[in-house]
Amino acid sequence: MNHYQPLTADCEHLLIQVLHASDRLRELGALSEHADPDFLKQVLEEAAKFVGEVVAPLNRAGDEVGAQWADGQVTMPPGFRDAYQAFWRAGWPSLACATEDGGQGLPAVLEALLYEMLSAANHGWTMAPGLLHGAYECIKHHGSDALKARYLEKVASGEWLATMCLTEPHAGSDLGLASTRAVPLTNDADGRYALSGTKIFISGGEHDLSDNIVHLVLARLPQSPPGPKGLSLFLVPKLYEDGQRSAVFCERIEEKMGLHGSPTCVLRFDAAAAWIIGEPGKGLSAMFVMMNAARLHVDLQGIGLLEAAWQKADAYARERLQMRAPGSASRAGQADPIGQHPAMRRILDTQRAWIDAGRMVAYRTALELDVIKHHADPSRRASANRWCSLVTPVLKSAWTEQAFSGASACLQVFGGHGYVREWGVEQHVRDARVAMIYEGTNEIQAIDLLLRKVLPDGGEALQALLSELAQELGDGVDAERTRAALAQLARFTQTELLPATGSPGASPELPYWLADDFLRALALVLMAWAWSRIAAVPHPDADRWGRAQTGFWRWVWPEFETRLRVMRETLQAP
Numbered sequence: 001m002n003h004y005q006p007l008t009a010d011c012e013h014l015l016i017q018v019l020h021a022s023d024r025l026r027e028l029g030a031l032s033e034h035a036d037p038d039f040l041k042q043v044l045e046e047a048a049k050f051v052g053e054v055v056a057p058l059n060r061a062g063d064e065v066g067a068q069w070a071d072g073q074v075t076m077p078p079g080f081r082d083a084y085q086a087f088w089r090a091g092w093p094s095l096a097c098a099t100e101d102g103g104q105g106l107p108a109v110l111e112a113l114l115y116e117m118l119s120a121a122n123h124g125w126t127m128a129p130g131l132l133h134g135a136y137e138c139i140k141h142h143g144s145d146a147l148k149a150r151y152l153e154k155v156a157s158g159e160w161l162a163t164m165c166l167t168e169p170h171a172g173s174d175l176g177l178a179s180t181r182a183v184p185l186t187n188d189a190d191g192r193y194a195l196s197g198t199k200i201f202i203s204g205g206e207h208d209l210s211d212n213i214v215h216l217v218l219a220r221l222p223q224s225p226p227g228p229k230g231l232s233l234f235l236v237p238k239l240y241e242d243g244q245r246s247a248v249f250c251e252r253i254e255e256k257m258g259l260h261g262s263p264t265c266v267l268r269f270d271a272a273a274a275w276i277i278g279e280p281g282k283g284l285s286a287m288f289v290m291m292n293a294a295r296l297h298v299d300l301q302g303i304g305l306l307e308a309a310w311q312k313a314d315a316y317a318r319e320r321l322q323m324r325a326p327g328s329a330s331r332a333g334q335a336d337p338i339g340q341h342p343a344m345r346r347i348l349d350t351q352r353a354w355i356d357a358g359r360m361v362a363y364r365t366a367l368e369l370d371v372i373k374h375h376a377d378p379s380r381r382a383s384a385n386r387w388c389s390l391v392t393p394v395l396k397s398a399w400t401e402q403a404f405s406g407a408s409a410c411l412q413v414f415g416g417h418g419y420v421r422e423w424g425v426e427q428h429v430r431d432a433r434v435a436m437i438y439e440g441t442n443e444i445q446a447i448d449l450l451l452r453k454v455l456p457d458g459g460e461a462l463q464a465l466l467s468e469l470a471q472e473l474g475d476g477v478d479a480e481r482t483r484a485a486l487a488q489l490a491r492f493t494q495t496e497l498l499p500a501t502g503s504p505g506a507s508p509e510l511p512y513w514l515a516d517d518f519l520r521a522l523a524l525v526l527m528a529w530a531w532s533r534i535a536a537v538p539h540p541d542a543d544r545w546g547r548a549q550t551g552f553w554r555w556v557w558p559e560f561e562t563r564l565r566v567m568r569e570t571l572q573a574p
């Protein structure tokens with residue numbers, strides 16, 4: 001079995017030639033010195049080398065051996081600790097952290113590409129550092145000076161890994177039901193709390209990758225109101241500064257469908273001494289920094305896993321000979337590579353269409369994150385915020401769904417050989433499934449988009465986003481088609497969706513019935529925007545890009561009309 005190899009040339013083409021990343025970064029003060037295309041390429045190529053040589057070869061052992069629990073300790077699969085130690089010592093986790101915190105101060109978009117490659121190479125291993133940047137931002141923006149002095153640099157560098165402890169047995173999508181408690185410790189000079197409760201499904205809750213683990217935990221103070229407003233955020237380390245172990249116990253790890261290289265832990269907090277992060281009752285908004293970063297990472301997992309499955313299927317389709325392809329010049333008795341059969345080409349080109357468009361939208365979103373942090377113009381920062389707010393749920397939902405269905409389609413290219421373990425493609429199908437569930441299930445993302453971000457302002461932010469996309473299009477058939485679709489979605493929202501859902505007698509259920517279709521329609525116009533922009537920039541390998549472009553318009557795009565039709569029928573249903 002060949003393992004995944006990062007192919008940076010494709011990513012560089014999209015980032016540098018199509019999205020003009022260097023021009024955008026040059027506008028961003030502190031980042032302008034890192035905008036040179038050769039510098040961006042150099043970082044990506046170094047990252048690809050590390051990922052391909054160190055992380056990718058461990059993927060199979062991660063799946064087959066998995067993380068092992070015994071007596072509250074978790075041993076990671078062979079090679080995982082050494083690879084992690086090499087990773088943080090080489091400075092990869094701190095790539096996009098501020099220099100004053102010991103980071104390298106590079107653009108967030110480089111970190112995004114790094115995590116796409118890592119997830120493609122080894123999803124299980126990557127779960128551990130995947131939460132680091134969000135934890136860093138959370139401590140940086142909401143932690144007290146004393147907490148920052150103790151934890152910020154260790155988390156920025158990745159020397160200590162971090163977790164996000166939200167979920168409880170009875171509180172999943174509805175975190176407002178969480179009941180973990182934090183009680184102030186009496187006469188504690190350090191102002192600490194005793195935190196008690198059980199958190200489940202905690203990725204990397206216990207392991208031997210790093211010498212310490214920093215848990216960020218949502219809990220409720222005494223007399224706090226019920227629901228989300230009563231939640232505060234706390235920090236509990238595995239080990240305190242004096243080396244003493246905290247009262248956090250890993251009771252077991254889950255047996256899962258996939259992602260065996262990541263320990264999914266049940267953690268019991270037994271009056272563990274904890275520090276509050278941010279203000280009481282503002283835990284969810286402090287945690288939101290972390291959750292938003294994590295959502296983009298989950299989308300990149302989707303894109304990475306689909307790329308890994310596609311690479312395997314593409315290589316297999318070139319070698320496996322079966323039957324004669326229509327119009328083939330092969331002689332009787334000979335067979336053609338299955339990649340020449342239209343049905344297999346369709347599978348491969350469709351997945352390429354999703355991967356390339358997903359990269360465009362994800363890299364652009366990461367560039368907007370850089371704009372939010374560094375642009376001098378407040379109106380530009382506001383438009384970047386709007387982009388991230390509307391596009392992040394779409395990316396998280398649509399591309400994780402495609403990672404699973406697309407990896408399954410790639411498995412089909414192998415026939416029975418895909419269903420057995422030898423070629424490794426079935427692992428991608430199993431691993432990809434969870435990305436549709438965690439970080440807010442895909443259904444919750446769709447509700448977030450439509451009910452919190454589109455309807456409340458009368459569609460204004462959406463309209464601005466759609467206009468921005470339209471303005472970036474050039475000439476040509478694809479651009480015209482995309483412009484028409486953007487206008488169509490804007491019109492549908494203004495003249496059909498908003499009046500129907502906002503009318504006095506409208507059923508409160510109505511927008512919830514539409515949310516998934518709406519998210520999907522927006523995903524499809526984003527893909528059309530991406531493919532129109534890719535088509536506008538010639539590439540020497542016209543066949544490679546042309547096939548995926550055709551794949552998009554022929555096999556993906558027609559779903560746009562279907563989604564509009566489903567929404568119209570729902571709106572008109574009695």
Ligand SMILES: Cc1cc2nc3c(=O)[nH]c(=O)nc-3n(C[C@H](O)[C@H](O)[C@H](O)COP(=O)(O)OP(=O)(O)OC[C@H]3O[C@@H](n4cnc5c(N)ncnc54)[C@H](O)[C@@H]3O)c2cc1C
Nearest residue numbers: 164165166167172173201202203264434438439440441443
């Ligand atoms: C491998 C793995 C790793 C994880 N890592 C972490 C972690 O590190 N930290 C952490 O805190 N959590 C983690 N989670 C938990 C994950 O975030 C939750 O599983 C997820 O939020 C869903 O919660 P739930 O499983 O309780 O499902 P539920 O909330 O019970 O939902 C069940 C189903 O109902 C649907 N549903 C619920 N409410 C609504 C609604 N209002 N409208 C429409 N549909 C709805 C959901 O979409 C879902 O399909 C992890 C989970 C897994 C499996």
